[in-house]
Amino acid sequence: MxxxxxxxxxxxxxxxxxxxxxxxxxxxxxxxxxxxxxxxxxxxxxxxxxxxxxxxxxxxxxxxxxxxxxxxxxxxxxxxxxxxxxxxxxxxxxxxxxxxxxxxxxxxxxxxxxxxxxxxxxxxxxxxxxxxKEAVAGCGSLPCGKRYLGPGTYSLLSQNYPENYGNNIYCKWELVASDPSNTVDFSCSSFDMISWDNSCEWDWMKVDDVRHCNNNKPAPQQFTGGVTVEYSTPDLPHKTRKGFKCTVSIRDSKLANESN
The missing domain is CATH 2.60.120.290 (Spermadhesin, CUB domain)
Structure with a gap:
């Protein structure tokens, strides 16, 4: 509570x-x-x-x-x-x-x-x-919302990263590969989201609807065609954390098949 x-x-x-x-x-x-x-x-x-x-x-x-x-x-x-x-x-x-x-x-x-x-x-x-809650992402991050992405690597950052994120934030990235057959690689190099009461209620990230919190950093994952990432923060500015730094890489499946 x-x-x-x-x-x-x-x-x-x-x-x-x-x-x-x-x-x-x-x-x-x-x-x-x-x-x-x-x-x-x-x-x-x-x-x-x-x-x-x-x-x-x-x-x-x-x-x-x-x-x-x-x-x-x-x-x-x-x-x-x-x-x-x-x-x-x-x-x-x-x-x-x-x-x-x-x-x-x-x-x-x-x-x-x-x-x-x-x-x-x-x-x-x-x-x-x-x-x-307002939709806010970190400087250098993809903005919150639905994004159609071509091949390349993109950053997903919490607000203020590497400083503590703010309160009352909800950001949802709906990331869609411009070619639905393209491969989407998701990984986080840094992850620090711990709820003040050690629950998973207030500070969390979801990757394709799977919730992560309390330093349970999402494992590197691979998707086809797209991925949805969300994060939420509480109403307690004195109990926020450093957040996360993640990347999404879109790989052209046709080029990958040709190289093989």
Whole structure:
């Protein structure tokens, strides 16, 4: 979990049907009457909606709930907490209620949350956070985003490398070889991403959806046609690390075959 400072000393999001474009940072939402030390029950017949987008078009939102207790019911037909996110052209919505059907950590560019209560029972409610991350790469690195690459060698660097990276960063490189038959070699000569709580939750790199952290440097790997690399950093500027220096080499498969 985040440190208490990062959880509670953050701006509170207001109910709003208009889209809120969140600048990099951490925000929170909470049910009516929620108190940190003694959560009070929320009210009946209440409606609230949050529509959140990352202000950075290449950035990302991270959604977490640290406290969640709603009136339980089958299919969450009474009180409910709905979380919707876009995945490609599809919108996926999950409904939560009770004390066991609780929201999971979620990454998405856009997130909508709807909280509604009926006229019957209540419970202590929820306290959730939204971290808005910006897309930043290091000097001399390929910029974040989708890149079509011809044969050659390219650098992937964390922000400020070899100095410590900043906080609230999410960068995704979708690297596509200009010829889909070309070979893509990926390797890291330096890797230092250790979460402040020794988990793999806050500081990490993903290579083709496999997560690496805590000095578990990715092994050299070879792909055909492309590779996707992501990295994410926490909201704690005093607990960041030096990051990484990696390279991606695109080799023309036709030339390689001719040389053999």
């Amino acid at each position: 985040m440190e208490e400072r990062s959880v509670y000393d953050t701006p509170r999001l207001a109910c709003d049907t208009a889209i809120q474009y969140l600048q990099p940072g951490v925000y929170h939402m909470q049910s009516p009457n929620y108190k940190r030390d003694d959560p009070g029950n929320y009210t009946n017949d209440f409606r609230c909606k949050y529509r959140m987008h990352a202000a950075d078009s290449n950035g990302m939102l991270r959604f977490d709930c640290f406290f969640f207790q709603l009136e339980d019911s089958q299919y969450c037909l009474k009180d409910s907490f709905a979380v919707a996110r876009d995945e490609g052209a599809q919108t996926i919505t999950n409904f939560y209620c009770g004390r066991t059907k609780t929201p999971k950590t979620l990454f998405a560019k856009n997130i909508d949350v709807s909280f509604k209560t009926d006229s019957s029972g209540t419970d202590k409610g929820f306290f959730c956070t939204v971290m808005s």
